[in-house]
Amino acid sequence: MEEQLEPAARLSHLAKATMAYALATVFCLALIGSLDAPLEYFGVDRIGALFAGRDVASGLMWGLGVGAILTGVGEVLTRFTDWGKRLTRMLSALVGELNQIDAILLALLSSLCEELLFRGIAMPYLTLVGAALAFGLAHLIPRKGVWLWAVWAACVGLIFGELALYTGGLLAPFVAHFMVNAIGLTLLSRRSRRRAA
Numbered sequence: 001m002e003e004q005l006e007p008a009a010r011l012s013h014l015a016k017a018t019m020a021y022a023l024a025t026v027f028c029l030a031l032i033g034s035l036d037a038p039l040e041y042f043g044v045d046r047i048g049a050l051f052a053g054r055d056v057a058s059g060l061m062w063g064l065g066v067g068a069i070l071t072g073v074g075e076v077l078t079r080f081t082d083w084g085k086r087l088t089r090m091l092s093a094l095v096g097e098l099n100q101i102d103a104i105l106l107a108l109l110s111s112l113c114e115e116l117l118f119r120g121i122a123m124p125y126l127t128l129v130g131a132a133l134a135f136g137l138a139h140l141i142p143r144k145g146v147w148l149w150a151v152w153a154a155c156v157g158l159i160f161g162e163l164a165l166y167t168g169g170l171l172a173p174f175v176a177h178f179m180v181n182a183i184g185l186t187l188l189s190r191r192s193r194r195r196a197a
Contacts (some may be wrong), residue, residue: 013094014095014098014102014106017106017110018102018105018106018109021106021109021110021112021113022109024113024117025109025112025113025116028113028116028117028120028121029116031121032047032050032116032120032121033047035121035124037124037125038050038120038121038124040124041123041124042124042164042165042168042169043168044168044169049168049169050120050169050170051169051170051171052169052171053164053167053168053169053170053171053172054167054168054169055167056171058167058172059167059169059171059172059175060171060172060175062163062166062167062172062175062176063163063171063172063173063174063175063176063178063179064175064176064179066159066163066172066176067175067176067177067178067179067180068179070156070159070176070179070180071179071180071183071184074152074180074184075187077152081148082145083145083146083147083148083149086145086146087141087146087149088188088191090141090143090146091188092188092191092192093192095185095188095189095192096189096192097189097192098185098186098188098189099189100186103182103185103186103189104182106181106185107178107181107182107184107185108178108182110181111174111177111178111180111181112174112178114135114138114177115160115164115170115173115174115177116170118131118132118134118135118138118157118160118161119131119160119161119164119170119173120170122134123161123164128158128161128162128165129158131157131161132154132155132157132158132160132161133154133157134157135153135154135156135157135160136150136151136152136153136154136155136157137150137154138153139152139153156180159176160173160176160177161173163176
């Protein structure tokens with residue numbers, strides 16, 4: 001049985017996670033602005049084009065479509081696999097009952113930070129596969145039965161990387177990543193509320 005964190009401890013964890021993602025995002029923005037490799041890798045001449053990709057509308061549509069598919073597949077995995085159920089219980093205990101604003105803020109910062117880091121900075125140096133493996137390792141939880149989340153994350157990292165290459169920028173993978181995280185955090189919070197009731 002997963003231990004449930006007290007509300008104050010949960011709030012402290014979430015505040016720390018939000019602050020860490022905010023600081024890491026600022027660092028990634030500063031770093032990506034000083035590197036030539038991301039611009040060369042994506043074939044653009046300025047940072048704004050790196051974020052927007054070749055076409056903003058297309059990036060948004062691809063991001064929403066891929067995000068919807070990944071959210072659906074993720075929901076199936078969390079409902080119908082043993083490791084998904086264990087992961088949901090563990091994350092639910094950690095996240096608890098988030099209000100919608102907190103869920104969106106955490107999803108926004110985590111998605112932006114991770115896309116800047118893994119697709120924007122790491123992929124030009126590590127290649128598509130290397131960046132996807134690094135993304136998977138960043139999601140590795142050394143607990144029995146949930147290590148498959150890292151494998152899932154590596155596969156998703158490949159998809160996000162391909163999406164970045166196809167659209168020529170970070171907007172599409174960011175939108176997809178944000179959608180997955182925002183819906184995932186909202187569902188985790190609802191499950192926590194149902195367990196508490």
